[in-house]
Amino acid sequence: MMPIYILRRLGYAVLILLGVSFITYLLLYMIPADPARQLAGRSATAETVANIRAQLGLDLPFYQQYFHYLMNLIQGDLGRSYIQRTEVSALISSRLGPTMELMAWGIGFELLIGVSLGMLAAIKRNTAIDRFLMALSFVGVSSPHFIASMLFLYLFAVNLDWFPLGGYGEFEHVLLPALTLGLLGSGWYSRMVRSSMIEVLEQDFIRTARSKGLTRLRVLFRHVLPNAIVPVIPMIGIDIGIFIGGLVVVESVFGWPGLGQLAWQAIQRVDIPVIVGVTMISAVAIVIANLIADLLVPLVDPRIELDKS
Amino acid sequence: MKTTLTRNLLATAIASVILPVTAFAADPKPGGDIIVTYQNDVATLDPAIGYDWQNWSMIKSLFDGLMDYKPGTTELALDLAESYELSDDGKTYTFKLREGVKFHNGREMKASDVKYSLERTANPKTQSPGAGFFSPILGYDAVSAGDTTELEGVTVVDDYTVAIELSAPNATFLHVMGLNFASIVPKEAVEEHGADFGKNPVGTGAYELGEWALGRHLVFEKNEDYYKEGVPYIDTITFEVGQEPMVALQRLERGDVDIAGDGIPPAKFLQFKNNPAYEGLMVVGDQLHTGYLTLNVTIPPLDNLKVRQAINMAINKDRIVRIINGRATPANQPLPPAMPGYDEGYEGYPFDPEKAKALLREAGYEDGFTTELFVMNTDPQPRIAQAMQQDLSNIGITAEIRSLAQANVIEAGGVQDQAPMVWSGGMAWIADFPDPANFWGPILGCEGAVPGGWNWAWYCNEELDEMGDTADAMVAEHQRDDRAELWGSVFIEAMADAPWVPIFNEQRFTVRSERMAGDESLYVDPVHVPVNYDYIWVK
Numbered sequence: 001m002m003p004i005y006i007l008r009r010l011g012y013a014v015l016i017l018l019g020v021s022f023i024t025y026l027l028l029y030m031i032p033a034d035p036a037r038q039l040a041g042r043s044a045t046a047e048t049v050a051n052i053r054a055q056l057g058l059d060l061p062f063y064q065q066y067f068h069y070l071m072n073l074i075q076g077d078l079g080r081s082y083i084q085r086t087e088v089s090a091l092i093s094s095r096l097g098p099t100m101e102l103m104a105w106g107i108g109f110e111l112l113i114g115v116s117l118g119m120l121a122a123i124k125r126n127t128a129i130d131r132f133l134m135a136l137s138f139v140g141v142s143s144p145h146f147i148a149s150m151l152f153l154y155l156f157a158v159n160l161d162w163f164p165l166g167g168y169g170e171f172e173h174v175l176l177p178a179l180t181l182g183l184l185g186s187g188w189y190s191r192m193v194r195s196s197m198i199e200v201l202e203q204d205f206i207r208t209a210r211s212k213g214l215t216r217l218r219v220l221f222r223h224v225l226p227n228a229i230v231p232v233i234p235m236i237g238i239d240i241g242i243f244i245g246g247l248v249v250v251e252s253v254f255g256w257p258g259l260g261q262l263a264w265q266a267i268q269r270v271d272i273p274v275i276v277g278v279t280m281i282s283a284v285a286i287v288i289a290n291l292i293a294d295l296l297v298p299l300v301d302p303r304i305e306l307d308k309s
Numbered sequence: 310m311k312t313t314l315t316r317n318l319l320a321t322a323i324a325s326v327i328l329p330v331t332a333f334a335a336d337p338k339p340g341g342d343i344i345v346t347y348q349n350d351v352a353t354l355d356p357a358i359g360y361d362w363q364n365w366s367m368i369k370s371l372f373d374g375l376m377d378y379k380p381g382t383t384e385l386a387l388d389l390a391e392s393y394e395l396s397d398d399g400k401t402y403t404f405k406l407r408e409g410v411k412f413h414n415g416r417e418m419k420a421s422d423v424k425y426s427l428e429r430t431a432n433p434k435t436q437s438p439g440a441g442f443f444s445p446i447l448g449y450d451a452v453s454a455g456d457t458t459e460l461e462g463v464t465v466v467d468d469y470t471v472a473i474e475l476s477a478p479n480a481t482f483l484h485v486m487g488l489n490f491a492s493i494v495p496k497e498a499v500e501e502h503g504a505d506f507g508k509n510p511v512g513t514g515a516y517e518l519g520e521w522a523l524g525r526h527l528v529f530e531k532n533e534d535y536y537k538e539g540v541p542y543i544d545t546i547t548f549e550v551g552q553e554p555m556v557a558l559q560r561l562e563r564g565d566v567d568i569a570g571d572g573i574p575p576a577k578f579l580q581f582k583n584n585p586a587y588e589g590l591m592v593v594g595d596q597l598h599t600g601y602l603t604l605n606v607t608i609p610p611l612d613n614l615k616v617r618q619a620i621n622m623a624i625n626k627d628r629i630v631r632i633i634n635g636r637a638t639p640a641n642q643p644l645p646p647a648m649p650g651y652d653e654g655y656e657g658y659p660f661d662p663e664k665a666k667a668l669l670r671e672a673g674y675e676d677g678f679t680t681e682l683f684v685m686n687t688d689p690q691p692r693i694a695q696a697m698q699q700d701l702s703n704i705g706i707t708a709e710i711r712s713l714a715q716a717n718v719i720e721a722g723g724v725q726d727q728a729p730m731v732w733s734g735g736m737a738w739i740a741d742f743p744d745p746a747n748f749w750g751p752i753l754g755c756e757g758a759v760p761g762g763w764n765w766a767w768y769c770n771e772e773l774d775e776m777g778d779t780a781d782a783m784v785a786e787h788q789r790d791d792r793a794e795l796w797g798s799v800f801i802e803a804m805a806d807a808p809w810v811p812i813f814n815e816q817r818f819t820v821r822s823e824r825m826a827g828d829e830s831l832y833v834d835p836v837h838v839p840v841n842y843d844y845i846w847v848k
Binding site for chain 2: 031044045098
């Protein structure tokens with residue numbers, strides 16, 4: 001059962017990635033900026049531009065360019081950056097480590113903050129505490145990353161001097177951006193944990209557990225939490241996908257040398273091979289993370305069966 | 310004129326009093342490590358390819374060419390060439406090279422390296438954005454067409470002598486030899502690293518590349534074998550990349566950063582200018598820049614001279630300068646004041662909306678017309694375009710703003726019937742080298758009025774082009790002033806046709822930490838843009 005399910009999901013994944021590559025490539029093909037002209041610079045003659053266009057294969061029709069790109073992609077070749085003239089794979093791999101690091105800490109803080117606040121809200125449901133926490137989570141998830149990052153940077157790094165002013169390297173550097181991500185993103189988790197916990201708290205087996213004399217805390221951690229946490233797992237999968245490609249703002253503000261910053265620099269300079277490369281890597285990350293999350297769910301909750309058909 | 314004279318006298322008087330003291334205090338001190346920040350990762354350090362305001366002076370510190378400029382000035386100076394001779398027909402330059410100059414890999418630089426380096430840049434396979442600058446060299450066309458890889462005009466006479474023959478006398482040639490694209494590179498290092506030479510640069514310059522952690526930082530280390538005695542002063546320069554400009558300034562204020570490479574974001578300029586914490590840390594300099602509005606002379610009704618003149622009189626340049634917080638001075642002609650050939654006596658078109666309306670009436674556009682204004686979409690460019698839009702609406706012209714990404718505006722400007730008006734801000738034009746010729750051909754001459762060119766006004770006046778050619782053939786030293794004057798008149802005559810509205814000449818600002826020393830001109834060097842790293846030092 002399981003292997004077939006995985007194979008089928010992988011089959012879908014290939015289709016999704018093909019679709020993503022096609023759409024990205026098509027969009028960037030259509031934007032009215034000629035990469036050859038950009039490479040050739042302002043003092044180039046029309047002849048030089050034509051020459052560069054031919055060398056890059058940009059004079060070929062779209063389907064041929066796309067086909068070449070796909071063929072290279074299958075061999076693991078993402079091409080060279082137009083601006084930096086470096087292999088896109090080298091640029092991406094230099095950024096993967098920092099992004100993973102920030103992601104791990106960011107999701108860690110999201111879970112820590114989100115799950116504890118969600119639990120608290122569920123236990124105190126319909127009280128002022130509950131309403132305050134839910135309002136707070138709403139503010140968190142709807143805050144623009146740009147404003148919040150700047151605000152935290154000025155408050156905690158400039159004024160209070162608790163953290164370094166951006167940068168990368170030491171452990172202290174990761175804390176503030178990760179906390180920013182954790183605080184903003186925890187709202188998703190706290191709301192999710194709250195509602196699933198309330199659902200679980202109303203189940204009969206909880207009343208049974210309480211009535212056989214277990215302490216509140218023991219019920220909470222032995223019986224409620226393991227059941228309430230299940231929907232959080234696929235959310236982590238989605239989060240990983242978003243974080244790999246989507247930390248554009250936080251990484252830029254905090255000077256974090258991750259993929260998001262690379263994407264932002266590439267977009268500003270219309271560096272097409274890098275934009276396509278980062279998009280592809282993000283898509284791969286989203287697909288894989290979701291797959292893993294889906295595979296983990298039945299391990300945590302054996303009642304859930306993958307692929308009932 | 311009078312005021313300048315008095316000011317000069319005064320300056321001399323003050324200088325004579327202060328100089329002995331400052332000269333003593335300003336003795337450069339070797340040593341120290343500094344940190345420079347930038348937002349973007351460095352594109353490439355390959356001198357044949359690098360062509361932006363971040364890597365330009367970095368490349369200059371890693372590499373040398375035959376010619377350079379006196380630090381902080383636009384004055385040509387010898388670099389790897391010890392001397393040069395110009396033949397009587399004005400076509401052949403024979404350069405004598407310095408002996409004993411070593412590449413960072415330890416090998417001595419020879420005449421064959423000069424030939425190799427020039428041919429490498431000219432070769433279309435290198436995809437150098439500067440290849441076109443070498444077109445005066447005899448045999449360039451054959452190399453450019455891919456027929457050969459050797460420049461016919463470049464001859465290695467002996468190990469320390471190289472002769473470069475041009476197809477015609479060309480007064481800008483020594484400037485071309487001072488461009489990064491003419492830097493001397495060792496063949497073996499280029500071949501070893503191939504397309505990654507830009508990540509593993511080897512030159513003869515004052516610094517060598519120590520480490521490059523992609524997306525994080527680069528470290529420049531002092532070249533102990535540098536041929537110039539005593540320079541550079543600083544031991545290591547660490548370029549931290551990926552730093553938001555505002556954050557960089559905060560770090561500078563704390564003393565964590567020595568030079569904020571991206572300067573001050575336009576919207577925050579006043580805030581910093583008036584902040585006592587930054588007093589004395591900001592250096593202001595002129596640059597060879599003019600911001601202009603192009604009026605496409607081939608698109609009706611802008612093909613009508615009176616309409617173009619009316620637009621010239623309608624735009625309130627003082628107000629635009631105020632919009633950018635006084636970071637520029639209003640311009641009335643294409644050449645910037647720091648450029649040879651600038652005409653101080655020329656008054657340009659006055660700001661006179663009434664007269665502008667009268668001109669429009671004469672041209673038959675009493676009720677005005679609707680046209681388009683293309684502009685790059687990053688601050689402050691759209692705000693400047695809006696000011697122009699208002700000024701134009703005052704004389705009855707409706708200008709619809711097309712705010713696009715830089716590459717897209719450049720693309721539109723290079724198509725003849727696409728963009729009636731383009732505001733050049735953020736794109737053009739800063740001179741590649743300090744010579745008026747560089748302000749003509751690509752942006753006002755017929756050679757630039759081609760698809761994909763930078764002459765977005767599509768102005769082509771063959772008579773003026775010929776005058777420019779005449780000027781560029783004046784290669785003898787004693788003709789220098791006459792040449793500059795002739796070039797100056799080319800630009801003033803072009804203004805009679807009003808293909809542009811010259812708006813302002815932008816100034817440059819560098820923010821450096823308190824411990825940084827060296828003449829202020831080094832921090833706004835007009836050639837080693839933005840900072841001349843070879844001569845600055847730490848207190």
